Amino acid sequence: MVKKIRPAIAMIELIFAITIMGIVLMSAPRLMQVAVNSGYVATQQESIAEAATKVNMLLGYSWDERIADDSNMSTILTVTAGDTSLNNTPNMRRMGTPPISYRAFVDTNGTTLPASAIALDAGELVENDFDDIDDFNGTVTNLTDLTAGGADVDYIDKNITLTTAISYSDDNVSGTGYQQNSITYTPFSAAAAGTTTNIKSISVTLTSTSGASELSKNITLQAFSSNIGSYQLEERNF
Ligand SMILES: [Ca+2]
Numbered sequence: 001m002v003k004k005i006r007p008a009i010a011m012i013e014l015i016f017a018i019t020i021m022g023i024v025l026m027s028a029p030r031l032m033q034v035a036v037n038s039g040y041v042a043t044q045q046e047s048i049a050e051a052a053t054k055v056n057m058l059l060g061y062s063w064d065e066r067i068a069d070d071s072n073m074s075t076i077l078t079v080t081a082g083d084t085s086l087n088n089t090p091n092m093r094r095m096g097t098p099p100i101s102y103r104a105f106v107d108t109n110g111t112t113l114p115a116s117a118i119a120l121d122a123g124e125l126v127e128n129d130f131d132d133i134d135d136f137n138g139t140v141t142n143l144t145d146l147t148a149g150g151a152d153v154d155y156i157d158k159n160i161t162l163t164t165a166i167s168y169s170d171d172n173v174s175g176t177g178y179q180q181n182s183i184t185y186t187p188f189s190a191a192a193a194g195t196t197t198n199i200k201s202i203s204v205t206l207t208s209t210s211g212a213s214e215l216s217k218n219i220t221l222q223a224f225s226s227n228i229g230s231y232q233l234e235e236r237n238f
C-alpha cells in the first residue's frame with residue numbers, strides 16, 4: 001500500500017496567508033492615524049474641561065477691586081451705566097433693600113464705592129497678584145505640561161491657548177420697573193470697558209494653531225457674575 005503524503009502547506013494556502021498579511025500591514029498606518037486622531041480629540045476634551053475650570057475659578061474671585069478688600073466686602077458698588085430700575089439713586093441703595101441693610105452702595109464708613117474700570121489695579125503685575133475678576137481680562141494661558149526636568153513643553157505639542165476676556169454686560173431690564181423678570185444679557189464692546197453695570201461677563205476662548213482638524217476649533221465658554229453685595233456679619237468683641 002502506497003501512503004499518500006500531503007504537503008504541510010499547499011501553495012494556494014501560502015498565497016492566501018501572504019495576501020491577508022498584506023492587507024493587515026496596509027491598514028496599519030490607517031489604524032495608527034485613527035489612534036493619533038482620537039488622541040487629539042481626547043486632548044481637546046481635556047482642554048475644554050480646562051477652559052470650564054478657568055471660568056469657574058474666575059467666578060470665585062472678588063467681583064471688583066473695590067470689594068477685593070475685606071473691609072469693603074458688604075457693599076454693592078455704584079455704576080455709571082446700570083439700569084436705573086435696579087438703583088434707588090437718591091438713597092444710594094438697591095430697590096427692595098431696606099435702609100438698615102448692609103446691602104447698600106455705601107460702606108460702613110459712609111463712603112460711596114464706584115465700580116472700577118476693567119483693568120489691572122495698582123501693584124498687580126503677575127497673575128499671583130490678581131484679586132478680582134477683571135484683572136484677568138486679556139490674559140492668555142498656554143496649556144503646557146512640565147517634563148520631569150522642569151522644562152516647558154507644549155501640551156502634547158498642539159499649541160492650545162486659553163484667552164480670557166472680561167467686560168461689563170448690559171443689565172437693562174425689559175419693560176419698566178424692577179417687576180420685570182428678564183434681563184438682556186449683552187456683553188459691552190471692549191471700547192465701552194469704562195462703563196459699568198452690576199454684571200460682568202466672562203469669556204474664555206480655546207484656540208489652537210495646530211494643523212490637525214480635530215484641534216483647529218474656536219470654542220468660547222461664557223458666564224456672567226452679578227454683584228448683589230453680601231451681608232456683613234456682626235462681630236462680637238471680647
Ligand atoms: Ca485687582
Ligand SMILES: [Ca+2]
Nearest residue numbers: 065068121131
Ligand atoms: Ca488689589
Ligand SMILES: [Ca+2]
Nearest residue numbers: 065119134135
Ligand atoms: Ca481690576
